[in-house]
Amino acid sequence: MNDTVRRALPPLALVLLAAAGTFALTMGARQSMGLFLGSINSATGLGLASISLAFAFGQLWWGLTQPFAGMVADRIGAGRVLVIGVLLVALGTALIPFMHSTAGLIFAIGVLAAGGAGMAGPSVLMAATTRLVPAEKRGLATGIVNAGGSFGQFVFAPIAQGLTVAAGWAVALQSLAAITLLALPAAWVLRGHSNAPATTGAAAVKKESAREAITRALADPSYRLLCAGFFVCGFHVAFLATHLPGVVAACGLPPEVGAWSLAVIGLFNIVGSVSMGWAVSRWRMKSLLSLVYATRGLAVLAFMLAPKSVAVMLVFAAVMGVSYLSTVPPTAGLVAKFYGPANMATLFGIVMVSHQFGGFLGVWLGGKAFEANGNYDWMWIADILLAAAAALLHLPIREKALPPRALPEPA
Structure with missing residues (x-):
């Protein structure tokens, strides 16, 4: 990055504060909604499975909006996309108490709040951060932004x-x-788009269209394996975010333990995210991802075998917190390493779609499993098996920057 471009960029601390702060506010609102699942059920009488469907649709829609939000941000700028996203999150969240049907909850939780959080979510925020910080600081920067959530x-x-x-x-x-x-x-700090002055490498070559970038990425086995692994991540974190208060209740523990367990996950994920942001510049990112998924599987197995007490619940939350969203910096880092920052928001958005398909199943099947059996045992078993699969899936990824595609100049 040359000196002229460096001088044109906002200060690094301001960029990180804006991106991490936005993620903190939108993610904090979304990830706390599981605390209201029981209250919504009591107020509407719709049943846990029906309400879980609204939350599950929100997981899916959050992911589906991200590649499209990324395409728009790559072309017209992140600032406008973020403004619309934040407004939709606020509107959807405020409307939830007025919805008394499954369709109404799907609209408020799944379409408005989740769609807005997708527009102001990781694909746009990570891409804006990648564009606005020097290349040598991107790993730590994305870790800090992720820690904001x-x-x-x-x-x-x-x-x-x-x-x-x-x-x-x-x-x-x-x-x-x-x-x-x-x-x-x-939004004002993060304004701008990927057509602004770029770094060297893949971004220095004449820019691909979004369709060309997507076609090239989907043809790459490493990108597909990355998407498959992130599917598992979505299954894990969405199930925990939505159903952990229910797990606490099923264990006979006080309701406030559910809130503190979610808070502990968030607190320890700050440690995990920042540490992972530091680690991605020192070790292979695919190996770090395999380690994270293996840790999750072992933690769930230990939790299933342990007696259920407040201390055990909080220790489990802490361990899961360290690995909770620490998958994001190496996953985003691999996308940027493969394809450069030019279509970063679009390509990472597609990876997020895979993540949220997993999230949809984690939330919806969690409700179905509890209604069928009165416990979450089958979900924990699925968590362990999927974690093992994800740990193995990342090993064949070829972690090296792909050569930039040279596009013909227009006649």
Whole structure:
């Protein structure tokens, strides 16, 4: 990156504050919604499976919006996309208490809130960060941005629980919606698009169209394996975010343990995300991903065998927190390493679609499993098997930068 481009960029600390802060607010609101599942069920009487369907659709829609949001951000700028996304998150969250049907909950939770969080989500934020920071600092920068989402979960979960106790679940949701609007100023800092001055390497070659970039990526076995592994990540984290309060209740523990468990996941994921952001510049990213998935599988196995107490629940949350979203920096790093920053938001958005297909199944099957058996044992077994599969899937990935595709100049 030359000196002229460096001078044109906003300060690194401001970029990280804007991106991490936005992710903290949108992710914190989304990841705290599992705390309201029981209250929504009591207020509507729809049943756990029907309400889980709305949350599951939200997981899927959050992923499906990201490649399209990424395409728009790559062309017209991240700032406008982020403004629309934040407004939709706030609107959808505020409308949840007024929805008394499955279709209404799908619209508020699944379409508005989740769609807005997808527009103001990792694909746009990671791409904006990658574009605005020097290449040698991208690994740590993406780790810090990812940690922002975890910090949001750490802060929002106890706030949501406290507001619910003090003023009721409806007021708590509407308060979270108002807090989310604090992310709007960040859009100005992160404005701009990938047609701005770029770095060297793949981005220095004449830019591919989104269709050409997608075609090239989908033809690459390493990219497909990356998508498959991220599917497993989505299954794990969406199940935990939505059903961990239910797991706590099924273990006979007080409701506040569910809120603190989610907060502990968020707190320890800050450690995991920042550490992973530091590690990706020192070790092979595919090996780090295999290690994360293997750790998850072993942690779930230990939890299944251990007696269920408050201490065990919080230790389990801490271990899962370290690995919770620490998959994002190496996954985003591999996409950037393969294809450069030019279509980063689009290509990472497609990886996020795979993640959220897994999230859809994790949330929906979690509700179905509990209604069928009165416990989550089958989900834990599925978690272990999928973690083992993901750990193995990343090993064949060829971790080297792909040669930039030279496009013919127009006549």
